[in-house]
Amino acid sequence: MRVQPFQTLKHYNKKNLPKDILAGIIIMAVSIPISMGYAQIAGLPAVYGLYGSVFPIILFGLFSTSPQFIFGVDAAPAALVGSAIVGLGIESGTKEAMAAVPVLTFFVALWLLAFYFMKAGKLVNFISAPVMGGFITGICTTIILMQVPKLMGGTAGVGELFELAEHIAETLKTINLPSLVIGLTALFILLVSKKVMPKFPMAVALMAAGALMTRFLPVREWGVQTLAAVEPDMPEWSIPDFSAIAPKDAIITSLSVAVVIMAETLLAENSFAQKNGYKIDDNQEIFAFSMGNFVAAFTGCCPINGSVSRSAMGEQYQAKTQLTGIVAGLSMIILLLCGTGFIGYLPIPVLTAIVISALLGATEFELAVRLWKVSRTECFIFIGAFFGVLMLGTINGVLIGIILSFTEMIIRTSKPARCFLGIQPGHQHFRDLREGSQIHAVEGVLIYRFSSNLFFANIGVLQKDIEEHIKDDTKAVILDAGGIGSLDITAADRLEILYKSLKEKGIRFYMTEHIADVNEQLRKLGLGYLIEEGCVRRTIHIALKDMEINRPYPLEGGVDNEERSASRKRADNRVQEFVWAFGSETEEEIERQIVLQIEQLKKTGDVENLFHGRWAHMEALDEDEWLEHLEEHLKEIVNISGKDEMTLAGKLEAHRKEVHDRIAKEHPELAERFKERRHLLDEHLKERRPEVYELVLELREKRKE
Known part of the structure; x- marks a missing residue:
């Protein structure tokens, strides 16, 4: 666990220096409004956001192994601390809050240091993307609702969803129109600029514009609030006043904050690392988090977190190393000493718009939409974490998120992928019976594949599946345990019960295909006698041979299982290329590719190229469907190519006949299937393009004549 500092600065490439410096200066400028806003959310005066962007970010840069990620005052810890302070009855922005927040930060740093020694970075693997996405989105939404009243000239809200909604409703009664106009205009500009000018630091430009507006227009007379002026100064170093908050409250609250910092930052750092092709040391990152937060505590700041928005900004400007973060910290020192005069000119609605814009970018509602399409269970987990934070508070949201993570893991492992296996006549490999009617079970044998480690939560599934599928003529049950790498004592006991139950019925039981280590586990769990009795075999084929069932295996229903020729096997294995590749999107993909080729036709005029699609070796059945789609575009092709429609x-049709003749000659067993499918495609064409269908019928009649 040796810490190695300066990891990203070793062997520094001087070519990166201009990019790192520029990115660092931009990140410093962008951090001004964001950090000041988050500091206020955490219950501190706005200037402490700037203080938190100096020494913590520099120290993190020295110890971090991530070349890109930037540390700073960020949304999640600020929201957690801010809500905790309010929950303890401490008013935001008061001397009591200024004393209590550094204490929480100190304990956060202690927890992170403890996590480092416990190598707790691995725990992040147990927090799923839906849980983290719902949690972060819930926090961001909560903060946005807190900030909305400030757009209208009011004060920030506190509490959970209903309290925030009530505060917004109250603020609407005393709305300040100039504040609302300025705030909404700034927010609109920020959101649009993200789309049209993503690399332009619009937040900095708006901040400057807001300061100029305050300087030259009677903004304050309009009732628009501005930030309090900041005197040129550096943060004071001091030991936190540990009497400002009860130790029990500090320990409990700081634990949740530390978990969020570790989980959120490590997940985001690893995401950046995977995207950009490098690796990080998770454990050393936790140490860097801890050191950054110790410095934050000793300078009176709130807990510091990895910032996705700042890191993304650095990535946009091609930052390559942690020199970017160090430059950002040093630049902030210069600002604090020489350039704080303009801060008092910043309109709060503009600052609020910048914070809301950053938070909107951090939400992950698009993940919820994607989950709804691919996994409703994971989508509901996202929703649970989201509303847990929104309605029960951020600290409870953390607990809900952790519970949901482990619940999801248990649900997944308790319902693993499994299937019953059979054989395609003339072949040797075992395949899922659900693949199609051409797969048949071996007569009198139940072959069951279970694709998960066996433990207390899923052994019942295995037992139930097997017991429900046993028939009167079942002579043996073969467990394909290729996906089983371990089993616990509960699973072992239930497996023994299943074995004895089958034995009483005169049914043999085999366990096959697993790794050798499973045999060692069986012996330790008291099931070694299964190995001694020959119930544990290396392969399914050996188990069948032990029962004196030899190849070709007899199949249920008396299906012929004689060895096929090589050409017949190829025909049997024929899978429509597009269906295999694109699944349920086959129709759309064929249509899309034809549209692309029609566009190409406009340039080349090569009609023949359309007849064969974009894939060089298309299967005959696919080729037929391709031709059917082409017929739907016949008039468009005629207009582009200038060819005669009848021609x-x-x-x-001639090409289709060629395809049919080829199938009839090479694979006569598929010819009937082709005719049936041709009829379905004709009906499809008749429904979509009746005029083309009539033309095709006319051509077929002429061919008969």
């Missing part, structure tokens, strides 16, 4: 239609 093109004739070519399509």
Whole structure:
């Protein structure tokens, strides 16, 4: 666990120096409004956001192994601390809050240091993306709702959803129109600029524009609030006043904050690392988090976190090392000593708009939409974490998130992928019976594949599946344990019960295909006698041979299982290329590719190229469907190519006949299937393009004559 500082600065490439310096200065400028806003959310005066952007970010840069990630005052810890302070009855922005927050920060740093020694970075693997996405989105939404009243000239809200909604409703009664106009205009500009000018630091430009507006227009007379002026100064170093908050409250509150910092930052850092092709040391990152927060505590700041928005900004400006963060920290020192005069001119609605814009960018509602399409269970987990934070508070949201993570893991492992296996006539490999009607079970044998480690939560699934599928003529049950790497004592006991139950019925039981280590586990769990009795075999084939069932295996229903020729096997294995590749999106993909080729036709005029699609070796059945889609575009092709409609239609039909003749010659067993499918495609064409269908029928009649 040796800490190695300066990891990203070793062997520094001087070519990166201009990019790192520029990115650092931009990040410093962007951090001004964001950090000041988050500091206020945490219950501190706005200037402490700037203090938190000096020494913590520099120290993190020295110890971090991530070349890109930037540390700073950020949303999640600020929200957690801010809500905790309010929950303890301490008013935000008061001397009591200024004393209590550094104490919480100190304990956060202690927890992170403890996590480092415990190598707790691995725990992040147990927090799923839906949980973290819902949690972060809930926090961001909560903060946005807190900030909305400030757009209208009011004060920030506190509490959970209903309290925040009530505060917004009250603020609407005393709305300040100039504040609302300035705030909404700034927010609109920020959101639009993200789309049209993503690399332009619009937040900095708006901040400057707001300061100029305050300087030259009677903004304050309009009732628009501005930030309090900041005197040129550096943060004071001091030991936190540990009497400002009860130790029990500090320990409990800081634990949740530390978990969030560790989980959120490590997940985001690893995401950046995977995207950009490098690796980080998770454990040393936790140490860097801890050191940054110790410095923050000794300078009176709130807990510091890895910032996705600042890191993304650095990535946009091609930052390559942690020199970027160090430059940002040093630049902030210069600002604090020489350039704080303009801070008092910043309109709060503009600052609020910048914070809301940053938070909107950090939400992950698009993840919820994607989850709804691919996994409703994970989507509901996202929603649970989201509303847990929004309605029960951030600290409870952390607990809900952790519970949901482990619940999801248990649900997944308790319902693993599993199937019953059979054989395609003439072949040797075992395949899922659900693949199609061509797969048949071995007569009198139940072959069951279970794709998960066996433990107390899923052994019942295995037992139930097998017991429910046993028939009167079942002579043996073969467990394909290739996906089983371990089993616990509960699973072992239930497996023994299953074995004895089958034995009483005269049914043999085999366990096959697993790794050798599972045999060692069986012996330790008291099931070694299964190995001695020959119930544990290396492969399914050996288990069948032990039962004196030899190849070709007899299949249920008396299906012929004689060895096929190589060409027949290829025919049996024929899978429509597009269906295999694109699944349920086959129709859309064929249509999309034809549209692309029609666009190409406009440039080349090569009609023949359309007949064969974009894939060089398309299967015959796919080729037929391709031709059917082309017929739907016949009139468009005629207009582009200038060819006669009857001529093109004739070519399509001639090509289709060529495909049919090829199938009939090479694979006569598929010819009937082709005819059935041709009928379905014709009906499809008749429904979509009746005029083309009539033309095709006319051509077929002429061919008969």
